[in-house]
């Protein structure tokens with residue numbers, strides 16, 4: 001299936017061809033200033049034949065966000081599967097928390113080429129992602145989570161955009177896919193750093209080392225059980241859900 005999206009702005013031109021291969025051309029001219037202690041959290045696209053939002057939120061990434069914020073880092077989140085932000089209204093169901101994602105058809109990976117279904121990226125459109133990337137300050141560090149290993153093409157596509165927009169930012173990959181298949185992830189995604197297993201303390205240590213911060217890690221716990229997850233990073237989450245702080249599917253609240 002072919003899909004082509006062309007976006008032109010004052011500084012940026014993105015051409016997104018999806019047949020037979022995906023090619024991005026980005027021109028940027030505004031990367032001048034790096035911000036202090038700015039970390040961008042990314043929940044990537046899901047790549048699959050089907051996906052439906054049953055209260056899915058990137059729990060592990062939010063745990064890391066809570067942890068890093070506790071140690072003084074400035075956070076920004078782009079959750080590409082946040083339907084309330086990217087949804088088209090019809091498919092977004094703010095109250096129930098369930099609903100359809102937008103789907104961008106892309107070519108099937110070779111291993112599933114025989115499956116007679118349309119394969120795609122679930123979540124924000126290419127234009128929405130670009131618009132969001134344009135609107136934020138250049139982060140020093142980008143933390144990308146991953147979920148089901150077989151969704152890795154979604155991680156790969158997401159990271160390509162991040163590389164094009166923020167070539168100077170360091171990208172760290174963690175999460176289920178990175179933990180289960182680190183060699184594959186290193187080869188395909190090519191992050192600057194890959195962290196396996198629980199990510200809170202490891203992310204802090206890595207961020208500190210990049211920002212030149214020293215601290216006594218023997219006094220730093222592995223995780224933070226107390227405190228509220230950084231729901232304020234979701235601009236459109238209904239207040240009731242934010243307060244609930246209870247498990248949701250896949251990556252729970």
Ligand code: B12
Pocket residue numbers: 059060061063064143144145146147148149150172173174175176177179180195197198199200202203247248249250251252
């Ligand atoms: C609980 C769970 C479920 C629950 C979810 C319930 C809920 N309300 O959330 C249910 C039962 C619904 C479920 C369903 C499925 N699951 Co499940 N599930 C798990 C389980 C046991 C724990 C996941 C979890 O919540 N972890 C807790 C959170 C906090 O941890 P985390 O997200 O991993 O994040 C930490 C680290 O990964 C890391 N990290 C995360 N992001 C980042 C980012 C960076 C930058 C860094 C540095 C670190 C980092 O730090 C985080 C904090 O410490 C895992 C196995 C496991 N032990 O991980 C399987 C697991 C993820 N599930 C799996 C599977 C296969 C499925 C299903 C497909 C099963 C099925 N056939 O239907 C479905 C798919 C659901 C979907 N589409 O989302 C597999 C995935 C295998 C694979 N190849 O990817 C796993 C790994 C189990 C297994 N070993 O087979 N699952």
